[in-house]
Amino acid sequence: MQAEIRMERLDKEKQEEINQMKIRFYVNISHELRTPLTLIIAPLQELLNRISGHWEHEQLLYIQRNTSRLLHLVNQLMDFRRAELGIFELRVVYSNAYKRVLNSFLNYESLAKRKDIDYNFYTELQDENVLFDENYLDLIVNNLLSNAFKYTEVGESITVKLYIENDDLVLQVADTGIGIPAEKQKKVFERFYQLENGREGSGIGLSLVHRLVELHHGRIALQSEVGKGSVFSIYLPQNKSVYAQEELLDGSEDIRKQRVYSTNAHDVYIGDEEKPDEENVTDVEGGKRGTILIVEDNKELRKYLVNSMADLFNLLEAENGQKAVELLKEQEVDLIITDVMMPVMDGVKLCKWVKQNLRTCHIPVYMLSAKADVKYQLEGLHVGADDYIAKPFSLEILRAKILNALRTRYRIFERYSNTTEVEPEKLTNNTMDEELLRKAIAIVEKNMDNVEFSTEQFAREMNMSRSNLHLKLKAITGKSAIDFIHKIRFNRACQLLKEGKYSVSEISFMVGYNTPSYFAARFKKYIGCLPTEYGKK
Incomplete structure (x- = not known):
């Protein structure tokens, strides 16, 4: 008897060792697959956007679907390994679960239409905040829906429900697919287990869901009958006492930090990516391309x-x-x-x-x-x-992100150009640049009435070469060093004109211009009107 128990234990340990070897092997090759997958998926999307022929487009879609299936497997392996290692730190917060689930639900709409599946989502929690980890819920919903679509035939149905029952948030995904035999139902949550029905799959998705639900201090229930379908029900506790203190976010913490945990919560979805608006963005800053x-x-x-x-x-x-x-x-x-x-x-x-x-x-x-x-x-x-x-x-999302970053920067330059104020905290995004800009302002203000103050002296007092000062100010403000000097001086001139205590001639010398006519000409160029007109406003 003891020998049998020992053999069972050894078999179990051996199986666990094999599973760990499988995971390590697949995770290692998953890392290596990402770059070649990028070189397939990104140009493939470009081709789909350009090809108009029906046959060619269908063939490319076929390639895209299978490439995305491979990517889905890669991401499942990565997420599963993270769950195994405890990297998915639980961070629950009161938030809108309806919006999270709806986002994942909508990602599968095109697949539902393609398979002619009756696809529905029911909830009464549209406006309620409930307790859950957003990243966990995204992964759970995505993997349950992926599993449901895999085993549901054309013309069948998939229904998602979200509701509160007793003290739990309940997520239910029901399908009228092939169903699971009673003797197999406990095994579907085991790693690498696959039903003997010829369907493709990694045997990871449901195991990942089971692990995530456990980490969320919840439970998962399965009801299934062969030929009638399956119902997976997830129960996530709403009682805060269930969670450790470090697992609770108070709402003031940055929830976005959670987004780094998942490889890709919606990678199974093949959608028509919205092409970014690229009009009027290739030429920036007076015709200069980024x-x-x-x-x-x-x-x-x-x-x-x-x-x-x-x-x-x-x-x-x-x-x-x-x-x-x-x-x-x-x-x-x-x-x-x-x-x-x-x-x-x-x-x-x-x-x-x-x-x-x-x-x-x-x-x-x-x-x-x-x-x-x-x-x-x-x-x-x-x-x-x-x-x-x-x-x-x-590629399109990457291009859009770059364009948005450049747009934001040049909008800051435009605002800077349209005001006499120089506000370092609004022009910079790091302390080094902010300190540099404050130092530059102080040096120009110290030399406000110095008619011989030049960019050479400016650079010396900044402990920089003239070219580096020019390049740095250009990068921060969009303007040159000499323009920066003029801006600080005209800002001071505007203040003095508003006070009405001094003549234009006096102000011109006070802000470093040796002739009133030159001051007036430069003032009009920068401010848009003559000093006398500005003083009357």
Whole structure:
């Protein structure tokens, strides 16, 4: 008897070891698959946007569906491994569960239409805030819906319900699919278990759901009958005492931090990506196109990114962080896109150098990486990365993000141009630039009535070369060093004109202009009217 128990235990341990080996193997190859998947998915979407022929379009859609299936498997493996390692830290908060579930529900609408499935969502919680972890719920809903669509035939139905029962938030996903035999129902939550029905699947999705529900201190129930379908019910506790203190967010904390935990909560969905509005954005700052530096050691991906964005931006490229640093010492750049894992100098070290260097600290840095784990994302964000994008990524979304970043910057320049005020906290996004701008303002104000104050003296007092001062002020304000001096002086002139105590001639000398006529001409150029007219307003 003891020998049998010992053999059972050894068999169980051996099976567990095999499962762990499977997970490690699949997770390792999952990392390697992300870059080639990017080089398939991104150009494929470009082709779909351009191809008009029906047959060609259908073939490309077939490729896209199967590529997305592979991506879904990769992401499931990554998420499952994170759940196993306890990386999915639970953070519950009172929030609108209806909106979270609806977002995932809508992602499957096109699939429901394609399979002619009667697809419905019922809830009375539209306006109620309930207690749950947003990231957990996204993953749970996505995996349950993915499972339901996998086993539900054309013309059948899938129904999602969300409600409160006793002291639990209940999420229910019901289908009229093939159903699960009674003797198999306990096994469907085991890792790598697949029903013997010839359907494709990884055997990970339901196991991941089960693990996430456990971590959420909840429970999962299954009702199923062969030929009639299945009902999966998730119960998430609403009593705050169930959760540890560190698992509760008070609402003032930044919930967005949770977003780094998941590889991709909605990766199974193949949607028609909305094309960003690219009109009137290629020419910025008086006809100058934004300059993007792409740092990527994979030559194919680097060339693909360069070719795909050449219509919008000026592109520079480097094969590693060290090459990028050398280039940044010589070139003006508006935004950097960098891989994380690279030889010589990786993306994290490059980002740290950029953000700690006065010449470059204003430049946004977007990290692209096959490493989607939370620790890598946080490492990048902690050294100052402005965004962290996991491979494979959508080229159109990347382009849209870059365009939005450049738009935001140039709108700040426009506001700066249309006001006499210079407000460092509104013009900068880091302390180094803010301190530099405050120092620059103080130096100009100290030399307010100095008619011989030049950009050379300005640079000396800033402990910078004249060219570096020009480039830095241009990057922060969109204007040159001499324009910056004029702006500070005209701001002071406007204040003096409003006071009405001094003549235009007196004010011109007080703000550093040796002739009233030159002062009046420059004033009109910057302010839009003569000093005498401004004083009368």
